[in-house]
Amino acid sequence: xxxxxxxxxxxxxxxxxAALILPAIVHATPxxxxxxxxxxxxxxxxxxITEGLTTEVxxxxxxxxxxxxxxxxxxxxxxxxxFSNVRIEEYKMPVWVRGEEQASITSPFPAYMAVTxxxxxxxxxxxxxxxxxxxFPTLADFQAAPDAAVKGxxxxxxxxxxxxxxxxxxxxxxxxxxxxxxxxxxxxxxxIVIRSIGTDSHRLPHTGVTMFEKDVMPIxxxxxxxxxxxxxxxxxxxxxxxxxxxxxxxxxxGEKVSGNVIAEVPGSDPAAGLVVGACHLDSWDLGTGAIDDxxxxxxxxxxxxxxxxxxxxxxxxxxxxxxxxxxxxxxxxAYFESHKNEAHALAMExxxxxxxxxxxxxxxxxxxxPLASRIAAALEPLGIPPTMEQAHGGxxxxxxxxxxxxxxxxxQDATRYFDLHHTADDTFDKIDPVQLRQNVAAxxxxxxIAANTQDDLLHK
Amino acid sequence: xxxxxxxxxxxxxxxxxAALILPAIVHATPxxxxxxxxxxxxxxxxxxITEGLTTEVxxxxxxxxxxxxxxxxxxxxxxxxxFSNVRIEEYKMPVWVRGEEQASITSPFPAYMAVTxxxxxxxxxxxxxxxxxxxFPTLADFQAAPDAAVKGxxxxxxxxxxxxxxxxxxxxxxxxxxxxxxxxxxxxxxxIVIRSIGTDSHRLPHTGVTMFEKDVMPIxxxxxxxxxxxxxxxxxxxxxxxxxxxxxxxxxxGEKVSGNVIAEVPGSDPAAGLVVGACHLDSWDLGTGAIDDxxxxxxxxxxxxxxxxxxxxxxxxxxxxxxxxxxxxxxxxAYFESHKNEAHALAMExxxxxxxxxxxxxxxxxxxxPLASRIAAALEPLGIPPTMEQAHGGxxxxxxxxxxxxxxxxxQDATRYFDLHHTADDTFDKIDPVQLRQNVAAxxxxxxIAANTQDDLLHK
Numbered sequence: 001x002x003x004x005x006x007x008x009x010x011x012x013x014x015x016x017x018a019a020l021i022l023p024a025i026v027h028a029t030p031x032x033x034x035x036x037x038x039x040x041x042x043x044x045x046x047x048x049i050t051e052g053l054t055t056e057v058x059x060x061x062x063x064x065x066x067x068x069x070x071x072x073x074x075x076x077x078x079x080x081x082x083f084s085n086v087r088i089e090e091y092k093m094p095v096w097v098r099g100e101e102q103a104s105i106t107s108p109f110p111a112y113m114a115v116t117x118x119x120x121x122x123x124x125x126x127x128x129x130x131x132x133x134x135x136f137p138t139l140a141d142f143q144a145a146p147d148a149a150v151k152g153x154x155x156x157x158x159x160x161x162x163x164x165x166x167x168x169x170x171x172x173x174x175x176x177x178x179x180x181x182x183x184x185x186x187x188x189x190x191x192i193v194i195r196s197i198g199t200d201s202h203r204l205p206h207t208g209v210t211m212f213e214k215d216v217m218p219i220x221x222x223x224x225x226x227x228x229x230x231x232x233x234x235x236x237x238x239x240x241x242x243x244x245x246x247x248x249x250x251x252x253x254g255e256k257v258s259g260n261v262i263a264e265v266p267g268s269d270p271a272a273g274l275v276v277g278a279c280h281l282d283s284w285d286l287g288t289g290a291i292d293d294x295x296x297x298x299x300x301x302x303x304x305x306x307x308x309x310x311x312x313x314x315x316x317x318x319x320x321x322x323x324x325x326x327x328x329x330x331x332x333x334a335y336f337e338s339h340k341n342e343a344h345a346l347a348m349e350x351x352x353x354x355x356x357x358x359x360x361x362x363x364x365x366x367x368x369x370p371l372a373s374r375i376a377a378a379l380e381p382l383g384i385p386p387t388m389e390q391a392h393g394g395x396x397x398x399x400x401x402x403x404x405x406x407x408x409x410x411x412q413d414a415t416r417y418f419d420l421h422h423t424a425d426d427t428f429d430k431i432d433p434v435q436l437r438q439n440v441a442a443x444x445x446x447x448x449i450a451a452n453t454q455d456d457l458l459h460k
Numbered sequence: 461x462x463x464x465x466x467x468x469x470x471x472x473x474x475x476x477x478a479a480l481i482l483p484a485i486v487h488a489t490p491x492x493x494x495x496x497x498x499x500x501x502x503x504x505x506x507x508x509i510t511e512g513l514t515t516e517v518x519x520x521x522x523x524x525x526x527x528x529x530x531x532x533x534x535x536x537x538x539x540x541x542x543f544s545n546v547r548i549e550e551y552k553m554p555v556w557v558r559g560e561e562q563a564s565i566t567s568p569f570p571a572y573m574a575v576t577x578x579x580x581x582x583x584x585x586x587x588x589x590x591x592x593x594x595x596f597p598t599l600a601d602f603q604a605a606p607d608a609a610v611k612g613x614x615x616x617x618x619x620x621x622x623x624x625x626x627x628x629x630x631x632x633x634x635x636x637x638x639x640x641x642x643x644x645x646x647x648x649x650x651x652i653v654i655r656s657i658g659t660d661s662h663r664l665p666h667t668g669v670t671m672f673e674k675d676v677m678p679i680x681x682x683x684x685x686x687x688x689x690x691x692x693x694x695x696x697x698x699x700x701x702x703x704x705x706x707x708x709x710x711x712x713x714g715e716k717v718s719g720n721v722i723a724e725v726p727g728s729d730p731a732a733g734l735v736v737g738a739c740h741l742d743s744w745d746l747g748t749g750a751i752d753d754x755x756x757x758x759x760x761x762x763x764x765x766x767x768x769x770x771x772x773x774x775x776x777x778x779x780x781x782x783x784x785x786x787x788x789x790x791x792x793x794a795y796f797e798s799h800k801n802e803a804h805a806l807a808m809e810x811x812x813x814x815x816x817x818x819x820x821x822x823x824x825x826x827x828x829x830p831l832a833s834r835i836a837a838a839l840e841p842l843g844i845p846p847t848m849e850q851a852h853g854g855x856x857x858x859x860x861x862x863x864x865x866x867x868x869x870x871x872q873d874a875t876r877y878f879d880l881h882h883t884a885d886d887t888f889d890k891i892d893p894v895q896l897r898q899n900v901a902a903x904x905x906x907x908x909i910a911a912n913t914q915d916d917l918l919h920k
Contacts, residue, residue, distance in 0.1 A: 055694045058571045066570075110526075111518045111748075114884065202662050203747070203884040227887040231748070234515045234888070287663070288571075288691070424574065424663040427687040428694070 032310070033378045033448040040306045040444035046298030046436050049077060050354070053281075053297070054288040054428040062282040062324035063095035063256035070281050074261040074297075074321055081305050083263035083319065090259040091334035093324055096120055098285055099249030101222065103193065105232065106130060108240040113232065114225040115193065116286060117248045118177060119209035119327055122218035124191065128247035129154075129220070131190050135236050139176045143183065151188035154244050155180075156236075158229055163199040166359075167352060167414030170421075173197060174208070181210045181221035191220040191246050195229035200419035203227055207284050208422045209327050220248045258282070258323040260331045263301070265308040267316040267451060273345030273458045275451045276318045277304060277443065278332075278396040280325030280351060287426030291417065295354035295431055295439075297321045303443030313451035315345055322396040325351070326422075329395040336399035344405040345457035346450050349394035350443070352412040353420075356435040357384050357442040363391040363407035371455050375408070378445050382438055384410070406457055408450075410442050492770070493838045493908040500766045500904035506758030506896050509537060510814070513741075513757070514748040514888040522742040522784035523555035523716035530741050534721040534757075534781055541765050543723035543779065550719040551794035553784055556580055558745055559709030561682065563653065565692065566590060568700040573692065574685040575653065576746065577708045578637060579669035579787050582678035584651065588707035589614075589680070591650050595696050599636045603643065611648035614704050615640075616696075618689055623659040626819075627812060627874030633657060634668070641670045641681035651680040651706050655689035660879035663687055667744050668882045669787050680708045718742070718783040720791045723761070725768040727776040727911060733805030733918045735911045736778045737764060737903065738792075738856040740785030740811060747886030751877065755814035755891055755899075757781045763903030773911035775805055782856040785811070786882075789855040796859035804865040805917035806910045809854035810903070813880075815873040816895040817844050817902040823851040823867035831915050835868070838905050842898055844870070866917055868910075870902050 053060075053070065060070040071088050078086045096119055103115035134153040136142035142150075142157045157180050161173035176194045184192035196206035205225040212218045224232065236242055261281060279296030283289020304317045322331030360379055362372050376386045391409040393401040401407040413435075420426045450457070513520075513530065520530040531548050538546045556579055563575035594613045596602035602610075602617045617640050621633035636654045644652035656666035665685040672678045684692065696702055721741060739756030743749020764777045782791030820839055822832050836846045851869040853861040861867040873895075880886045910917070 051694065055691060056569050056698075058569065109516050109518060201885075201887075201889045202664065203887065204663060227885070227889045230889055231515060231887065234511065238516075425661075425687070427661075427663065427691065429661045429687045429690055 033445045036306050036310050036448040037378065037381065037441045037445045040303065040441035041437050043302050043306065043437050043440040045081065045305055046295065046302035046440045047431065047433050049298035049301060050290060050294045050431055051428055052077065053294040054290045058288045059285045060281060060283045060289055061097065061285040062327045062330065063093050063258045064097065067258060067282050067323060071259055071261050074281060078261070078263040078301065081301065082308060084266050086263040088259045088261055089334065089338060090257050091330060092255045093258050093330040095253050095256040096250060096327065097253055099123065099251060100247055102247040103222065103224065104245050105235060106243045106245050108238065108242065109235060111231060111235065113228040114203040114205050115222045116205040116207045117250045118181060118207060118221045118223060120212060120218060121210065121221040121248060121250050123250055124220045124246055124248045126249060128245055129190055130243060130245045133236070133242045133244050139180060142180065147187045150184065153189055154246065155184045155189040155192045156232060157192065158195040158233065161197060161199055163415050163418060165413055165415050166411065167417055170197065170418060177208050177210055177223065181219065182212045182216055185212060185216045185219045189219060193222050193224050196223040196226050198226055198418050198421060198423065201226055202425065204423040204425050206422040207286055220246060222246065222248055258330060260323050260335055261321040263319045265304050265313065265317040267313050269314045270316065272315045273343040274318050275315050275345055275447060276320055276347045276397060276400065277447065278320040278322055278347065278349040278394070280331060280396055281321040282324050282326055284326055284422050286422070286424040288428065290426050290428045291353040291420055291430055292422065292426055293351050295436060296350035299350045299439045299443055302440045303447050306440065306444040307447045307451060310448065315451040317447055317451050320396060325395050332396035332399060335396065340403065343458050344400055346406045346408060347393060347397040347400040348408050348410065348446070349397045350410070350439070351394045352414050353417045354431045354436045354439065355413040355416065356438045357382065357410040358413045359387050359411040360384050361387050361389050361391040361409040361411060363401060368406065368455060371453055375446055375449050378449060379442060382442050384442060408446055410446065412439065493905045496766050496770050496908040497838070497841070497901045497905045500763065500901035501897050503762050503766065503897050503900040505541065505762035505765055506755065506900045507891065507893050509758035509761060510750060510754045510891055511888055512537065513754040514750045518748045519745045520741060520743045520749055521557065521745040522787045522790065523553050523718045524557070527718060527742050527783060531719055531721050534741060538721070538723040538761065541761065542768060544726050546723040548719045548721055549794065549798060550717050551790060552715045553718050553790040555713050555716040556710060556787065557713055559583065559711060560707055562707040563682065563684065564705050565695060566703045566705050568698065568702065569695060571691060571695065573688040574663040574665055575682045576665040576667045577710045578641060578667060578681045578683060580672060580678060581670065581681040581708055581710050583710055584680045584706055584708045586709060588705055589650055590703060590705045593696070593702045593704050599640060602640065607647045610644065613649055614706065615644045615649040615652045616692060617652065618655040618693065621657060621659055623875050623878060625873055625875050626871065627877055630657065630878060637668050637670055637683065641679065642672045642676055645672060645676045645679045649679060653682050653684050656683040656686050658686060658878050658881060658883065661686055662885065664883040664885050666882040667746055680706060682706065682708055718790060720783050720795055721781040723779045725764050725773060725777040727773050729774045730776065732775045733803040734778050735775050735805055735907060736780055736807045736857065736860065737907065738780040738782055738807065738809040738854065740791060740856055741781040742784050742786055744786055744882050746882070746884040748888065749886060750888045751813040751880055751886050751890055752882065753811050755896060756810035759810045759899045759903055762900045763907050766900065766904040767907045767911060770908065775911040777907055777911050780856060785855050792856035792859060795856065800863065803918050804860055806866045806868060807853060807857040807860040808868050808870065808906070809857045810870070810899065811854045812872040812874050813877045814891045814896045814899065815876065816898045817842065817870040818873045819847045819871040820844050821847050821849050821851040821869040821871060823861060828866065828915060831913055835906055835909050838909060839902060842902050844902060868906060870906065872899065
């Protein structure tokens with residue numbers, strides 16, 4: 001179906017801006033967006049949730065007892081905040097857990113390397129392995145290499161990811177992590193190490209999931225911290241053979257229970273469809289999952305709570321704190337499987353940290369252009385312009401968007417997100433309360449408008 | 461003896477500035493400071509030394525094989541650079557080495573804590589210990605606590621160190637590390653953990669030496685990373701008893717050989733006294749000792765080499781790459797013991813990283829005020845003003861200064877120094893080549909003037 005572009009939004013924005021000066025619209029009930037936005041800029045709920053999850057639960061690896069504790073914590077918290085229909089929806093999934101991890105260069109110069117296994121990595125055995133390192137500056141170089149250059153060696157694949165506000169480096173450069181290990185296994189490498197998919201300069205490697213094809217035996221696959229990858233490049237530049245010792249003992253522990261936590265602000269008109277705000281409750285095991293994604297859960301719940309406080313909305317706002325996102329989107333899959341036949345009016349997701357929303361993107365039909373413009377006008381005080389790029393949601397709502405549900409992305413400033421992403425450094429101290437509140441205000445504004453509009457959000 | 465203040469320097473600066481416009485002085489030989497400074501701003505030797513030591517040797521813990529490798533590397537490098545009288549001067553020292561280290565909160569919430577043993581820490585035994593945590597927001601609070609509040613517990617001593625350009629927080633806040641463990645042992649604590657003496661927010665704890673009195677049995681003593689210390693404070697703020705499990709297995713391995721590396725640019729007038737430029741070659745074991753202190757060794761050697769290239773100086777410039785600074789200044793002690801009877805004209809030390817020199821301080825008698833002013837005038841193009849504070853050198857030259865040798869401090873910007881200091885993050889990627897060259901230029905300027913001046917630097 002046709003999607004409108006930037007110019008059309010801008011024109012409608014001007015019209016909407018003019019309309020907004022009418023007092024009858026500005027002070028409408030039950031949930032005037034301007035009033036909700038102003039209240040949300042004072043919000044403490046998002047910070048409290050982020051602090052609580054990171055302090056009282058900590059790391060929440062999918063399918064583990066820690067993730068189960070997080071679900072229990074969340075149910076208690078969401079009930080205490082006044083949400084309705086708070087429940088856990090369980091599902092099963094295969095669970096991978098980290099073991100010991102050590103890497104060092106044994107020759108020509110001894111050097112300890114900060115390393116961490118990638119999710120789904122194979123193991124080296126308890127004694128580790130030692131082999132020559134073969135270096136590829138980019139994934140393309142590795143893809144082009146003949147098997148003979150790799151066979152029996154530890155492949156080292158680097159890249160040159162740099163920080164970007166829209167996080168756009170993660171897609172292409174992240175391929176070294178996502179497909180590099182499977183390729184290394186097929187080429188006969190005994191293991192693969194990649195330069196962390198990250199933009200920092202700290203000795204804290206970035207984990208993240210990798211995927212092996214069904215008929216490919218997983219090999220040990222790990223990320224070196226950025227300073228270690230650079231040190232290894234300098235050692236390799238000396239031109240002598242370089243040998244690495246690698247110990248990784250992760251393992252699969254079988255099928256375990258994971259689950260989604262769901263809570264609602266019931267609307268007055270069930271036929272108008274659901275407004276879903278998603279985040280994910282699980283985290284990687286190295287940090288405490290503050291920016292990824294406790295803050296996202298804080299933002300969506302705090303925004304829904306702000307709308308709740310302003311009076312019952314027309315549409316039900318459903319908060320989805322999904323499980324098991326990091327390791328393959330099992331929570332999002334399970335949600336869609338269970339709820340795909342319900343009427344969804346709009347789906348949104350917060351999963352890029354806690355820094356300010358800098359841009360809004362839509363995925364809505366032509367007929368909803370005036371609504372999009374009203375939303376953009378309401379976000380102007382928060383410094384959030386619209387983009388002509390299309391919303392794409394996130395792992396927890398992508399099935400909904402692909403099935404045709406309207407989507408809005410409140411894009412967060414990702415400039416420093418990949419400094420912290422999937423590292424031990426993803427901790428509560430990285431949260432900026434002022435920027436977090438701006439997120440809550442943006443979400444509350446969109447929830448308030450979308451949950452109350454008389455537009456038909458179900459028929460496109 | 462009387463020391464001049466800032467106003468006197470400033471007045472002389474004006475006079476010196478006027479003198480510098482005379483061409484005969486500006487283009488003097490053998491080592492015109494302006495020409496040397498200009499050449500030094502293009503220097504690559506300091507970066508090359510820093511890169512080489514961190515890449516080819518890596519961590520260089522005092523008294524270990526790694527430090528011995530660093531000495532051999534240094535001798536080869538300094539000879540290749542054209543220095544004379546390159547030699548190693550050995551001494552013996554007790555050596556402490558790190559073992560395993562793990563910390564976690566076991567209740568009320570399980571939480572992994574990034575931890576590292578302090579130098580000279582006792583061990584927990586292979587099974588670790590578990591005890592209740594008792595919290596003190598400051599060292600003063602800990603000092604004031606009755607023994608009964610600490611006995612049998614793990615003391616947790618925090619503080620609020622913040623970054624400062626002159627690094628002035630390290631002295632007072634660092635006392636938690638230096639004297640906290642001895643005090644904890646005397647009060648009957650089973651162990652002590654401190655908030656890292658650092659100004660960063662990364663999960664990389666800061667090690668550093670602590671000292672136990674002779675009749676005090678060392679207890680396990682460790683630093684938590686700053687984010688972990690803050691997490692522990694949040695956990696404690698819940699008001700429930702907090703228990704920590706701690707595993708530290710460091711040990712003393714007896715008396716071992718360490719050594720100083722010395723190299724010289726021989727002067728034409730041995731009676732005029734030595735100009736000594738010091739750094740330290742050893743490093744802590746967590747990082748690769750880039751800012752602490754490979755870069756310092758790079759700076760002093762590169763500056764001496766710049767003066768060497770400009771023609772033989774009047775005074776011998778002696779480069780002292782001291783061993784075993786971090787663990788108690790054994791190299792500086794040994795140097796003074798062996799060389800105290802030689803005539804030292806000036807002693808300087810570079811041991812605060814690789815960021816730019818922002819200030820010069822002196823410790824010289826009244827009679828050398830005009831020399832100080834000439835030096836200050838020559839540093840003006842590098843943006844380095846004089847301060848009225850007195851030079852204090854560093855651990856490797858402090859005995860010389862205390863014995864009355866002239867001292868000059870080229871103070872480095874320490875704003876980010878304590879983000880990295882004594883952590884795994886002290887790696888080559890933290891070096892800014894432009895600021896490093898400014899250091900070399902400042903040092904070369906001072907060396908050039910001090911090694912050639914006709915002033916009597918020996919009789920005060």
